[in-house]
Amino acid sequence: MMDLQRLRLLGELRSRGTIAAVADALSYSPSTVSHQLSELQREVGVTLFERDGRRLRLTEAAHVLARHADVLLARVELAEAEVAATAGAVTGVVRIVAFQTAAFLLAPVLADLAERHPGLRIETVMSEPDEALETLERRGCDLAICDEYEAVPRPRPAGFAFEELHVERVKLVVPRDHPVAGATPARIRDLESEVWAGGAPTESHGRLINEVCRRHGGFTPDRRHQTCDVLALLALVSARQAVTLLPELARPERDPGVAVLPIAGRPVVRRIFTAVREASLPRPALVAVRTALRAARSPAPEPPHATPPNGLHALNPSNL
Template sequence: MFELRRLRLLHELSLRGTLAAVAAALSYSPSTISQQLAQLEKEAGVPLLAPEGRRVRLTEHGEVLAAHAARALDLDERARGELESLHPGLAPVRVAVMQTAALTIVPAALALLADRAGHLRIELVEMPPEQGLFELAARSVDLVIAEQYPGHTRPLAEGIDRESLGTDPVRVAVPAGDPAASLAELRDRVWVMEPAGTAARLWAVQQCRAVGFEPDIRFELADLSAHARLIAAGQAVGVLPDLLWGGAPAPVSSVELPGRPAREIFLAQRASSQGRAGITEVRGALRDAFPAQGRSTAG
């Protein structure tokens, strides 16, 4: 009989690629991970790992067992969901949130949950959408608030469900009183953008290229509040979503992008956790907390 904890380690290794990454994610030492996987190999009776330089890789047997491990973890989660339906609040709900959601949607949702499900323990961790969706597949979080930009689709791992919360207009932020009236007029400005590799950065750069210029990105920051401060101080321009302001007056002026685009804000959850009453409560509160002007009317 395979032990579920060890199967999870194999599943994590198939996702993260290195023993060190698995150890960091699960707060174990790499030597502990190695020992547990060696024991899993004994239980399986076949080699699951093979050395590859200083790293290890899954063998063909390892890949087969890792796929079965994912299904076993799904079944475990479904069973826990049924138990939770009989005992609400049995397990905490861990939510990965991007910064703008943490500033605006989440505080309102927590206030709703305090009234609706005060027994429920909510744990929040701020992550970029790319990382949050990965950690959702890896079972480190239960729910993710993420974004998707027009014309840019995000890959979702198998077994992940998503629900649209609504839309959030995106504009170019410029210093207050700036005379620029179009994106093309900002070709010679200094830009602040999110780090390379993020969907927000890729999309913003594409908007500039579509009107004929390559932005001069001198400031690369993950914190959108820092973007806003730089722009308000007259040091840069940048692409920012309305949700950042939380309904309060913005300290900057804005220039409309061609077509007046808006990003989609969505929730993502593992299909195997659909039975968890706590997650359902949190989803409902996040849905109700989303600003009414951008709320989705679908389903």
């Protein structure tokens, strides 16, 4: 009989690539991970790993076993969730991965859950949206809070259940004395010669800036400053060193040195959504968390022809 925890380690090695990365992610020692994988190979009776320099390379047999492990672990999770549902008690641990701005949507929900379900323990980790779904897929968390922009939508992997939590517009942020600061709405094509600040091209915020400049302005932005930290972005814009795009939830208007403008043309929209593994859906603790988030979610913004509001929430996040 194969050990499920060893099968999980195999899946982690397939995803992360090295024993050291697996050990770091799961708080094991590398020697423990190596020993458990060796035991799994012994249990199976076929070669699962081959040395490739200092790394372990998975054999074809290992990839076959890893695919079966995904199914087995999902079935075990579903069984655990359905057994917990028969008891109906909202207890245990729910692990949530969210990007930092989303924490300001999540915090009031956590307060409500703590009052109504004292036996429920919720643990949160702040992480980039691009990493949240990967963490959920690896069973490193129970619920992920992600975002996407209509210009750069995220994939919807099979085996996950998704639910929209918050919808908001993205605004242009320029120095307060910028020539376009009085424009309502502002035209992106008027900013072709500007220096831009934003996320790296591989991050969602960086991809957003590239796509908006291409669609609305017909140019590739000169992005000299790469960061997703809202405070850093506002500092750069306020110092007249860059322009950027920020969603309403980031509340860029809090900085007196910037002007926050709607974008001319089709509104640029950001959607924030939750994702869970379908196998975990019956679990009462997760049902309680998703129900609370659903009750607190914001309405969609006004239709595209309407003038968008300046801000949805008086929050003070520091990151996208």
